[in-house]
Amino acid sequence: MSEPVGVGMIGLGMAGSGHLVAFAKSKRVRVVGAADPDPAACARAAKAVPGLTCTGDYRELLRRRDVDLVVVATPHKLHRVPVLDALRAGKHVFCEKPLAVNAAECDEMIAAARGAGRWLLVYQTQRFGPQFYALKQISERGGLGRRLFGAIHYLGNELERIHDVTSWKCSLDLAGGGVLLDGGVHVVDLANWYFGRPVSVMAQIRTPSPWPQNKGEPTGQLLVTYEDGTVAQVLATFEAQLKNQGGLTIAAFLFFEKGNAYAEYAHLGGLESRRLLTRVDPTGKESVSEPGADEGVNYIDHVLDCLAGKALPLVTAEEARMAVAVIEAAYESARTGRQVEVPPLK
Secondary structure (H helix, E strand, O other), rough: OOOOEEEEEOOOOHHHHHHHHHHHHHOOOEEEEEEEEOOOHHHHHHHHHOOOEEEEHHHHHHHOOOOOOEOOOOOOOHHHHHHHHHHHOOOEEEOOOOOOOOOHHHHHHHHHHHHOOOOEEOOOOHOOOOHHHHHHHHHHHHOOEEEEEEEEEEEEEEEHHHHHOOOOOEOOOOOOOHHHOOOHHHHHHHHHHHHHHEEEEEEEEEEOOOOOOOEOOOOEEEEEOOOOOEEEEEEEEEEEOOOOOOEEEEEEEEOOEEEOEEEEEEEEOOEEEEEEEEEEEOOEEEEEEEHHHHOOOOHHHHHHHHHHOOOOOOOOOHHHHHHHEEEOOOOHHHHHHEEEOOOOOO
């Protein structure tokens, strides 16, 4: 594929607007169009990217020959149809997380991408972060011995938006679920990345009473068992009160036979953030570093390299599907009080 790559945006909310600006800054890209049913969102996009054509009907965007890659950043439950339509129109797709709200929808998307011979890439953003990427390298190098277990947490606070009836945050109609399908999919995906093929889940969900009608759970806790017998404890909450951290910390603890390793991202408010990477080696010596944001993987360059055949995806659609399958199994486990198997890839 020749560059600049023609990009079309579907969905111009908070995530979509961020992607729009980020892609527009790349010299390897030409953002040629966008779509959102909200005229105000289109107006903001046109102001952010002068000359941008924006439509209320994304199907008009898919008919354009100058669109090579479609970025889908709609609410979670609205991913399936535009992704399928884009693939059938012969476009490559870059989709926000989660890929879909259940494994069956993910399987349908993956089959469509295979049938069309097009890329279906998914933005599981934490894999691109320098500290979590480095933690993966520590785990794979094997110097600390066999992996034993892990604890991976998403600690955020979204109570204001959840209680806002105009916000789709945790809306069962648009988000498809609560924190597990939102912030939780980040840490479930990290757990799968570090530990491999998930086979079963035992889960608990906390929903306070009273609670806004038609809004999903604010807290969920999972014990995920993997094919090699390792176990990861995964916690995701939108109820954490974290002083001076802007309401968000993502942390991953990995424990091995001969040591341990820890990675953390904390939003400190405004534009400030903190990234930590800690490793304890077999002698008990601790090393701590603070990776810079520029030490991670630039997701736009990575997407373009995949389209050009220069790279393989850091996260495949199949892997994104497995994160959704774990969460789907977690909802069933919380409902029944039983351990639930994670359905394998088709």
